[in-house]
Amino acid sequence: MACLLVSRRDLLRAAGAAPLAAWCGAVRAQQRRPQTQALLVGVATALHDSGFALHIRRAIARDTGLAVDTTPGPSERMLALLEQGEVDVAITHAPQAEEALLRQGLVHDRRFVASNRFLLAGPMERPAAPVKGRKAPPPRDPLGLAGGADVAAALVRLAQAGNQGQALFVAPAERTGARAKERSLWQAAGLEPQGPWYQRAVGGMAETLAQANERGAYVLVDRGVWLTSRQRDRLGVVVEGDARLADFYHAMRSFRVNHPAGKLFLDWLTGPTGRRAVALAPGGYSATMPRG
Structure with a gap:
């Protein structure tokens, strides 16, 4: 020994x-x-x-x-x-x-x-070019969740849409802090997500965001990565400000x-x-x- x-x-x-x-x-660790x-x-x-x-x-x-x-x-x-x-x-x-x-x-x-804090981000529908002299309406997510502050309610709506083939969600990779947070939020919503609409990411937070952007999916993302990423052009912030996203x-x-x-x-x-x-x-x- x-x-x-x-x-x-x-x-x-x-x-x-x-x-x-x-x-x-x-001692063994020092030797290793x-x-x-x-x-x-x-x-x-x-x-x-x-x-x-x-x-x-x-x-x-x-x-x-x-x-x-x-x-x-x-x-x-x-x-x-x-x-x-x-x-x-x-x-x-x-x-x-x-x-x-x-x-x-x-x-x-x-x-x-x-x-x-974490953010719930999702796909955004970009409005058509505005008529000259009129202000373009802001982008809107297909489920109408943007602007909400209740992340659990948003997840309930997202799961309903997912089960109807109307939405995708990219879940963080296992063993990440984002994955632990995501599980707690689904528990708060009273749901156990499953089905083709619920897809697991591969890699870290930046890679998770990039995969959601590519698939046009909803995603829970760390705000620090959101602010610094260039791979989110198809997505926008849907829910923020909920204390449970800290x-x-x-x-x-x-x-x-x-x-x-x-x-x-x-x-x-x-x-x-x-x-x-x-x-x-x-x-x-x-x-x-x-x-x-």
Whole structure:
């Protein structure tokens, strides 16, 4: 067993800080992935696709000189890598999965980083060219949902139309924060979506949006990706503003590895300088937790 190869002094020092089994796991993780100069941060695909992650990497390098590498993926996948010690820090938007790992003592130092919100977007019918001197009417979605603020009611109408062959919905990929949010919204609507109209996306948030755009389908999309994407010309915002569409990002550290820059990164990211960087990031993220 790898843990038995460490010195007695190191073992005694670690015993006061963490359970033996957890510390042995940390030793094995260190042997599996030696620390490099750069801090390895796993980020939700939405943060990568919106440009948020690159912005933060550049900002902290400019402010502190700290080298950070980011690897994108579904939130639940990033949390699994964090628990295994394959990344030093993770920034995700899957609150239930994050809290479950915290309760088990598998991650620590969880901190709020940013908030945004999801949008329900859908196909838009573009009006014919207006008569000269008259203002063109705004685009309208085929189901007449645009302008609503009740996402559950919109999903009920969407499912009815889908079952009648009048609408498509592209669901986020598994293990993503968007997928977890989407499931909770269908539950709020009292529905279990199924049928040919309910189609699963492949890839991250930007790819999900692009697939919905190509198919002329409705989609739940992170606002940060929506604002920065160029692959949404056939779609428009249908529902926004519902409190249930709130989206929260948290950062946390792994127990299995202890990169010396991990705490520095979180201190910077959640401190005054980091919060300013978050507020200036592409995608319209907020560095403050909304009230209510």
